[in-house]
Amino acid sequence: MAISGAVWGGHRGYGSLALTGRGHATDRAVMLGLMGHEPERVDIELIDTWLQAAGMVGRLPLMGHHAVAFNARQHIHFHQDRTLPAHPNGMRLLALDAAGAVLADETRFSIGGGFTVTEETLRAGQSATGTAWPHPYRSAAELLAMCHEHSCTIAQLAMGNELALRNESEVFAQLDRIRDAMVACMDRGLNAQGVLPGGLGVRRRARGMHEALTQRAGVAGPLWELDWVNAFAVAVNEENAAGARVVTAPTNGAAGIVPAVLRYFESFCAGALPHHNRDFLLTATAIGSLYKENASISGAEVGCQGEVGVASSMAAAGLAAVLGGSNEQIENAAEIAMEHNLGLTCDPVGGLVQVPCIERNAMGAVKAINAAHLALAGDGQHLVSLDKVIQTMKQTGADMHAKYKETSLGGLAVNVVAC
Structure with missing residues (x-):
């Protein structure tokens, strides 16, 4: 042309x-x-x-x-x-x-x-890709049943599906690349300073949080580990607000949760090994695909429950997996995290992904960690299934007024002066 x-x-x-x-x-x-x-x-x-x-x-x-x-x-x-x-x-x-x-x-x-x-x-339909998946599933129930049938973990089943697209070394290389991109983004955010663009005058906080925690090295107090998680998540989303490179997990607005929880595991959990990062991401991906196929990961469609809520659910599942949870406990962790994000609105002040989005990622990461630990304290049996929570999230999003779904026409976006 x-x-x-x-x-x-x-x-x-x-x-x-x-x-x-x-x-x-x-x-x-x-x-x-x-x-x-x-x-x-x-x-x-x-x-x-x-x-x-x-x-x-x-x-x-x-x-x-x-x-x-x-x-x-x-x-x-x-x-x-x-x-x-x-x-x-x-x-x-x-x-x-x-x-x-x-x-x-x-x-x-x-x-x-x-x-x-x-x-x-x-x-x-979003699943009409034409790929012949070796382990197709459309629900958490089907996912668990298939894992039981093949005597494998959720991560192993997800890996089997990835192998339909590329060979093992390529899958591992891409997983490692994603993990490294998450960490690189986090490290940039932990060292950057100044005011975020957009006119709200929001000052970066991750560097100050990082410096304060570093100075406290060896003097760990209550919530020490969660203070680090807060810094990790804030760092990523300040980078997102600055227009830098982030990994959508599952979206830019919720990009800090999965990396923060993954780094929590790497930094504070005994026995963390490099190959665990792959299991974490594969498990999180399997859970995220359930939301994408059966509900939505769009704040414009279902509110922030579809972004921060889904990211929290994915991260909770990934953490439960690498902490040794059964498939049932992993599914429970994902369910708990979303259950307590149901109805979360998307009301960014000034249309910017800053307030309340940056802090919301820190909250979502902490919820994910707690959800994983709650699930691991049980045996995987629970009343509310992940499928029911996903269905509820979709229905809640449909009922939510449009002004609370990434339009900046309601909530904090109109009750906080954006200037």
Whole structure:
């Protein structure tokens, strides 16, 4: 397609994506994507330079090659009064040639965790991937039954499914890469200082928390370990708020919980070995997939119970697994964590992923740890199943007023002055 001399027709966001788009840096992400940058490899230190350069010359290097006329104010639109019927997080991307003829026109929906799909995919169901999984399951009950049938752990079953896509060494390498990216993000956050962007004037706290804990080395007091967990989670989500690189687990807004709980295990639990990190992540992934398939991991769709709640459930399951829990105890840990996040609203002040999101990740991590320990104190038998909790979470999200689902139109977002 010859596009030299073409203009970018525009990005148009709708619903929740429009209402919190600028606060979530959707406009910046769209521009970087058009430039050809990918989240895993983009040099985050150069992002501002690239965007400023594009703004100054009024041209954007499409996929790094062909420059097209581009003006963010003219070509990125947030339709805050309109929602597309298929999903509250909708976006339309339109490209025109110099004469105004349409070159490309596509509507996609952001369903959480970095996943975007077409309306056709939404209608077909998220699981319609075409992959022939060796161990297909659609519910926690099926997952447990399959593990019992094969005499394996949840992590081992999840690994078997991963092997349908790539070989063992590749799976291990990717798991290790995810873990290392989580730790790298955390370490950056623990050492960064200053004020977060966006206009709220929120000061970074993770570095101060880290320094205070380091000075207390050898003088552990009550809640010593949880103080570290708080610092770990806050560090990651301050990095997210600053537009740095995080691992969606399952989303950016909830990115601090799984890493914080994993590092809690590595730092404070006896017998922690490197291969346990893989079991932790595989178990957490298996649990997260149940929410994605049967409910939602989108704050715009079900509120923050679908982000922080799911992350807490995933982390609780992962921790229970590496602490030696049975499959039933792991399922119980995941259930406990979500049960006590039901109804959690998504009401970011100013549309920014800062207040209450950063502290909420610390709370979610602590809940995950407690849920794992509660489950391990029992034998895995419990009244409320994980499947019932997932079903309840979905129903609660459907009943929740739209203003509490990532729109910044209710809750703290309207009761705290965002200036």
